[in-house]
Amino acid sequence: MKDKSAQTSLRLENVSHQYGLVSVIHDLNLEVHPGEVVVLVGPSGCGKTTILNILSGFIKPVSGKVIKKGIIRTVYQQDGLFPWLTVSENISLGLRVITDSAGREKELNELIELIHLEGFENHYPHQLSGGMRQRVELARVLAGDTDILLMDEPFSALDYQTRLRMRKELVRILKNRPRTVVFVTHDIEEATQLADRVLVLSGRPAAVRHELQITAARPRNGTDPAVIEAMKEILTVLDL
Amino acid sequence: MKRIRPERNSLQILLPACILLAVLLLWYIISYTNLFPAYALPSPAAVLKSFIEEIKVGRLFNDMIASLWRVAVGFVLSAILGIPTGLWLGQHLRGRQAFVPMLNFFRFLSPLAWIPFAILWFHIGDKPAIFLIFMATFFPLALATMAAVATIPSIYFRVAKDYHYKGFELLSKVTFPAVLPQIITAMRVSYGISWVVIVAAEMVGCQDGLGYGIWEARNGLRLDSAVCYMIIIGLLGMGIDRLLAQLTKLPNVRWGYER
Numbered sequence: 445m446k447d448k449s450a451q452t453s454l455r456l457e458n459v460s461h462q463y464g465l466v467s468v469i470h471d472l473n474l475e476v477h478p479g480e481v482v483v484l485v486g487p488s489g490c491g492k493t494t495i496l497n498i499l500s501g502f503i504k505p506v507s508g509k510v511i512k513k514g515i516i517r518t519v520y521q522q523d524g525l526f527p528w529l530t531v532s533e534n535i536s537l538g539l540r541v542i543t544d545s546a547g548r549e550k551e552l553n554e555l556i557e558l559i560h561l562e563g564f565e566n567h568y569p570h571q572l573s574g575g576m577r578q579r580v581e582l583a584r585v586l587a588g589d590t591d592i593l594l595m596d597e598p599f600s601a602l603d604y605q606t607r608l609r610m611r612k613e614l615v616r617i618l619k620n621r622p623r624t625v626v627f628v629t630h631d632i633e634e635a636t637q638l639a640d641r642v643l644v645l646s647g648r649p650a651a652v653r654h655e656l657q658i659t660a661a662r663p664r665n666g667t668d669p670a671v672i673e674a675m676k677e678i679l680t681v682l683d684l
Numbered sequence: 685m686k687r688i689r690p691e692r693n694s695l696q697i698l699l700p701a702c703i704l705l706a707v708l709l710l711w712y713i714i715s716y717t718n719l720f721p722a723y724a725l726p727s728p729a730a731v732l733k734s735f736i737e738e739i740k741v742g743r744l745f746n747d748m749i750a751s752l753w754r755v756a757v758g759f760v761l762s763a764i765l766g767i768p769t770g771l772w773l774g775q776h777l778r779g780r781q782a783f784v785p786m787l788n789f790f791r792f793l794s795p796l797a798w799i800p801f802a803i804l805w806f807h808i809g810d811k812p813a814i815f816l817i818f819m820a821t822f823f824p825l826a827l828a829t830m831a832a833v834a835t836i837p838s839i840y841f842r843v844a845k846d847y848h849y850k851g852f853e854l855l856s857k858v859t860f861p862a863v864l865p866q867i868i869t870a871m872r873v874s875y876g877i878s879w880v881v882i883v884a885a886e887m888v889g890c891q892d893g894l895g896y897g898i899w900e901a902r903n904g905l906r907l908d909s910a911v912c913y914m915i916i917i918g919l920l921g922m923g924i925d926r927l928l929a930q931l932t933k934l935p936n937v938r939w940g941y942e943r
Contacts, residue, residue: 517846527939528861537847570939
């Protein structure tokens with residue numbers, strides 16, 4: 445039950461998309477393996493978020509095939525929590541599929557413990573810090589039977605130190621509950637600390653310009669040799 | 685913090701009390717110097733005397749109940765019909781295109797323009813007053829609710845979709861709570877409108893009520909009694925607004941006022 449990542453599949457075949465006359469994605473092929481953490485990096489406006497929206501089904505691409513198996517949920521950049529619901533109630537949105545109330549209660553408590561927000565169950569989002577709010581979002585998408593997490597720059601609205609802490613948190617939480625993850629960011633350091641595989645996208649229309657595997661074990665520090673090597677490689681590709 | 689608190693609290697009472705005293709003093713001076721004849725501006729003492737009289741007779745209390753009842757019925761009716769109408773319009777572009785011009789037209793019709801119709805259709809009594817309150821508050825409430833729905837961040841609907849909310853559940857569990865803080869504000873505003881309208885409505889279509897009381901006082905040239913009624917109208921209006929303001933303290937709407 446806890447390891448939900450094994451039987452998922454997520455694939456884009458020759459996907460193209462355009463807004464009006466502007467082509468944002470051209471003939472993109474992308475396969476995310478079960479249990480893998482794939483991070484997409486690229487210049488802003490290159491269509492990273494569009495790719496996530498296509499994966500989640502929010503946007504239908506103009507052409508190409510989207511193959512997906514498993515339940516997909518998205519962590520948004522910010523303000524994805526319902527402000528009129530408490531921490532518990534927000535997380536419980538993700539537990540709507542569990543029908544017996546005892547099981548739901550147990551899962552809810554485990555999740556709150558997992559994100560270290562014991563004592564904040566009845567707080568409302570506006571009473572929490574940005575980092576706490578994103579932890580609640582994480583708990584909500586993990587709740588129930590999610591297989592695939594789509595993360596759209598989930599930490600970019602946080603201050604630098606909180607962002608570093610949240611990266612560690614995400615790694616710890618994914619150790620506890622492995623999932624298939626597609627993570628979009630413009631932060632190269634973040635990408636190299638989190639990813640099994642980094643896909644560097646070119647500017648519009650988005651295409652995979654470079655791909656690199658990072659096999660070093662997580663958690664990784666920003667100063668680990670593997671991370672620094674990978675950052676150098678990506679920066680070179682991006683010509684920065 | 686703890687040391688500032690009591691001081692601030694006492695100031696909160698002291699400052700408005702000073703203004704109240706100043707206004708009373710001004711009133712007293714103007715009436716003492718006979719700037720206006722006594723029948724046109726009653727003195728504070730005359731008003732106090734007529735207050736005691738009205739309370740003894742019991743008429744003031746009856747009129748209060750009559751007015752409160754009319755406002756309550758008219759206001760609840762327009763909330764029950766206006767808020768769902770606004771929610772529906774907020775979510776349906778075609779509905780907005782079709783209805784909004786007409787709603788706007790009626791919003792700008794002064795409710796007082798309806799007085800002749802109210803009396804011909806509903807005669808004398810509670811009904812014409814309730815009708816006028818309804819006509820005065822339904823349109824602003826519906827339009828305010830509709831505008832609030834239009835400002836809901838689209839991310840809430842995306843999240844709702846991720847968690848399979850649709851149909852009535854989407855409306856009651858996402859759309860409605862998302863606009864509830866603004867609905868409460870709109871309700872306070874339209875309650876204010878209805879409290880203003882009731883006085884005018886009762887001057888023509890009723891045999892009792894606070895507005896009728898003022899009309900009677902005018903007919904008998906008893907402006908001291910009219911001032912009594914005015915004081916009661918103002919105080920009741922403020923008091924009920926304070927009650928409605930309590931709604932903003934509900935924990936699931938606080939977010940709407942703290943940003």
